[in-house]
Amino acid sequence: MKRFVSTIILFALTAWPCWGFASDMYVVVNAPVDASLDEKSLLALIKGQRRNWDDGNAATVILPSRESDDFELVAQRIFGVSGRMMQRLWFRVVFSGYANAPEYLDEPSGVVAAVADKPGALGILLSEQKPEVPSSLRVVALK
């Protein structure tokens, strides 16, 4: 019995990352009407490689905070690094003056509301199905 329980625990621990990666990744966007919403453009904004929408207005990136359950997953899947590295990378972007500071959210459930509250914002959601959002927002699935 003890061995069976150990096997179950070991399976759960090793399978956990797979469960996390099983979620699809979506970008929730509160962008100007004519903004390019292709994956390449959105990733450039999320990674701090661009700072503006097509019309020149500033984009505000909403990222998971260290307290968020999505912190490490978003860092790994979008930036290919740890959460701490993702944060340091963004600090450098901000302090060099390339882009404005992102906003950090503790709760993934707050992403849609935060994006809706801020014109020009975009945030990342991990979900097994496409999230429902207010009509003023758009959702783009990342491959």
Next chain:
Amino acid sequence: MLCAVMSTAAPLQAQDLNVNLFTHFEFDNSDAADAADRTFEWGESALFVTGNLTGKLSFLGEFTYVAPKYTNKSFSAHRYRLRYELDRDNAVSFGKMHTPVNYWNDNFHHGRIFFPTINRPRSFTRFIPIHEVGVRFSGMSPMVDGVGYDIVLGTGQSEGDDAFGSGVQSYTVNFNWAPSPDSRAIVSYYRDTILDHVDNPFHAGHNHGVGDHMGMDHNGMHMEPSDSGTDLDISYELLSFSLHRESEYWRSLTELSANRTDGGDWNWSLYQYAGYHISDVFSVYALYDYITVGDSEIHFRAGSERRAGLGLEWFVTNTTSLKLEARSEDTDQGAIRIDDSVLEAQLSFAF
């Protein structure tokens, strides 16, 4: 938590405001620090402010304080600039800014917490035009990912903060390529005119025989002007190449530059950092820093300076960093000869 501070932006875009404070303390056992009574030192503190005025107009300010014991000018405004986005990829900035001549100067502010080593490269105390009052055009290629440019028309180092006091005196052209968020290469050319160069303290390295680990950063370059009776202006040119790369385990930064005055021989500088992330919070690194100025140089003091060392960086918390460095330092500038072994520690904070 810095992220918590940074997430305090108000919901209205036109009122977004981010304020951060950085400071550090140092211990330095070098002979030079001992002679200057700076073995233990409270270093430069920096207030960093950014925000949006409108969707396309943003501002950036950086102001520092150094204890009066160490400087004649405790408060300094290092950066204050407005930036207007022309479209998605191009922007124009006006004000006092860091010149985009290399990776270090374009990416690091005055707070020490993000410096890869305790001190700036030695070239910063002598050759690098750190600040410039002027107009900057910045942009990214819409065709090639990660390729960008900067063009700065500046007041020049000789006029200081007196915006275009003698018209446009300096020109900076920079091409950069960032194939990923963690990698960036920069090539730049900078040209300035050093007005009345014999008496002008700007750029003049002849007042420097020690490193900025003593706190003699670029503030210390500004000697009181003398009057030799000459009035000779000379050109100053700087060519720079930077390469920064960071991965989950490794980080490296190369700063290579060559400069010359009045069309003479080139002087060289090389700074190399290579770090290995043992874990999320511990890194070990090696540094090598070398500059050489030829005997025919008419503005900078001839000779060479070399620093080499090993260091350890510990992120005690997300906003507190402790660096320890052991270095050997050699200076050979004619009458000035220094051969020292230095142990230096720096505790830096972000709020």
